[in-house]
Amino acid sequence: MVNFDDEVDVLVAGSGAGLAGAYTAAREGLSVAVVEATDKFGGTTAYSGGGGVWFPCNPVLERAGTDDTLDDALTYYRAVVGDRTPLELQETYVRRGRDLIEYLEADDRFEFHMYPWPDYFGAAPKARTDGQRHIVPAPLPAAELGELREHLRGPLDTERLGAPLPDLLIGGQALIGRFLRALATYPEVRLHRNAALTELVVEDGAVVGALIERPGGTMAIRARRGVILAAGGFEGNDELRRRYGVPGSARDTMGPPGNQGHAHEAGIAAGADTDLMDQAWWSPGLTHPDGRSAFALWFTGGIFVDQDGRRFVNESAPYDRLGRAAIDRMRAGELTLPYWMVYDDRDGVTPPVQAPNVSFDATEKYVAAGLWRTADTLEELAEVIGVPAANLVATVERFNAMVAAGADTDFGRGDEAYDRAFSQGESPLVPIDRPPFHAAAFGLSDLGTKGGLRTDTGARVLNGDGTAIPGLYAAGNTMAAVSGTVYPGGGNPIGASMLFSHLAVRDMLER
Structure with a gap:
């Protein structure tokens, strides 16, 4: 008793x-x-x-x-x-x-x-x-x-x-x-x-x-x-x-x-x-200088690429669906961590993430930790993030062509209302065409099991x-x-x- x-x-x-x-x-x-x-x-x-x-x-x-x-x-x-x-x-x-x-x-x-x-x-x-x-x-x-x-x-x-x-x-x-x-x-x-x-x-x-x-x-x-x-x-x-x-x-x-x-x-x-x-409530995780990848959403540009330099997901999808897409690729041996958000210089070196949930630290800390990388050309960016240059160039060219056409025929970015929730109903498709080019490291985060x-x-x-x-x-x-x-x-x-x-x-x- x-x-x-x-x-x-x-x-x-x-x-x-x-x-x-x-x-x-x-x-x-x-x-x-x-x-x-x-x-x-x-x-x-x-x-x-x-x-x-x-x-x-x-x-x-x-x-x-x-x-x-x-x-x-x-x-x-x-x-x-x-x-x-x-x-x-x-x-x-x-x-x-x-x-x-x-x-x-x-x-x-x-x-x-x-x-x-x-x-x-x-x-x-x-x-x-x-x-x-x-x-x-x-x-x-x-x-x-x-x-x-x-x-x-x-x-x-x-x-x-x-x-x-x-x-x-x-x-x-x-x-x-x-x-x-x-x-x-x-x-x-x-x-x-x-x-x-x-x-x-x-x-x-x-x-x-x-x-x-x-x-x-x-x-x-x-x-x-x-x-x-x-x-x-x-x-x-x-x-x-x-x-x-x-x-x-x-x-x-x-x-x-x-x-x-x-x-x-x-x-x-x-x-x-x-x-x-x-199971867990998943999300992409922007990696910070303390080594932790934190839940992030509201992406106003950029694309996610895997270790082969290829795009693999609708970046504007709800965060749990993004996380699950990453997990599916990881289990298939087609994605390693970190994966990268590739974007251009229209907003500078800071990635186009409007809701990082943990605020950005000083830019130099991300650069020093190798989490944000920059190059003058896509070929050079591919080299600094360790992906095949030909694949990354082809991926960005294909994406830019779909932006110009107004439809993401690969992953449907912009097809659902949530995709447009952060762009006032406008298309979330933004080209990657203004050098220099940047990449930010992402991991897998969750909001709890x-x-x-x-x-x-x-x-x-x-x-x-x-x-x-x-x-x-x-x-x-x-x-x-x-x-x-x-x-x-x-x-x-x-x-x-x-x-x-x-x-x-x-x-x-x-x-």
Whole structure:
């Protein structure tokens, strides 16, 4: 028998978007303990530049006059996800998100705005190319967090480049800030930092609490209603990445350092079944002078070439699709890291990347590290990046010809709405014809792993025979992603974390 040091109704592991579960429990009169493995609250969500959620037909969108329907949204979602995940789980995500936003907006501490962001598979049935399925949290003055301000994770520029903390929280920081601000008003909420859930306590087949590792030793917390595992993925753990076959490395993930997979391992030890364990939310990674390749998007020029000097992808495609294209080529032995973005001098030596997520450091540091290379001719550039000159010249000539013709017949760059999201609807095709020519090194990055514990529509964790484990729930990247092996739209990861942690508490209340 375990001697418990504390007892609450609900124990939540993780302090990212899964705080929606903690908030729901507190608002419904339950006592809550949140345990965060690091010294900062917010998880991967706090790094998100937008902090958006993909919740079709929610009240924010309805007030903006959307003509979307839940049936259309579900048609789209099922078309891109397929039967890789349970259809009832997909339907729960698509249909219940608007209920969560309505629930949050009943509290004036939460505010969201429509932020048009096209669906990531624009050619799929019932895709919305006008972005009417996406909302973001309203900005929040940092001062409104009071003492909690110093415990909020990020932004990335602060953590990696030493930039000063902003006075106004936006995106994921605003979302986490709003949850923290609300939770601080409930007396029966305990927020623990430097507290990693490492083991679940099981009695008679039911999860009744957990063991928490803290600097001063182990703390045991009993959870009368249930434990929600929403502690992110295991992207920061190279050993687990190798075990489950996740491409890339912990060095290049955008997840925070605490995402080591402890909650995954605790759930598995308690009998949980898993799925999608080799999957992540992928992206191209611009390589920085510290050696890390960081998520990058919004390319206003340039092409990606492989080790043979040949173009291999639509550079304007959604980031997860770009990352997966790179992985497919790597597995086929047709792409090695780094691969290169080749571009001309119309904007100088800095690559045409408008959203590097980690801001550019000094140009001379990239040049000194060999990450940005320049030559007067394409033949010379090929030599300095180690690719066949004839191939690179032919690749650029072919690309320029397609630009002149106005159509990318090789990879369809510009064919879908997302491709044109960063060019105000205009063609994203830009020629490479102004010397000198440049190349920037890219690697493979990710926004976290997406494999985890299998759940039902109430976020209850399932064992190998499909039976729910009493008292155990999962959400976010600790849960096997409802979207399977694809990324249907911006805000899908944060949205799923918020929704299923909320539904977990709803299930506890019903039981």
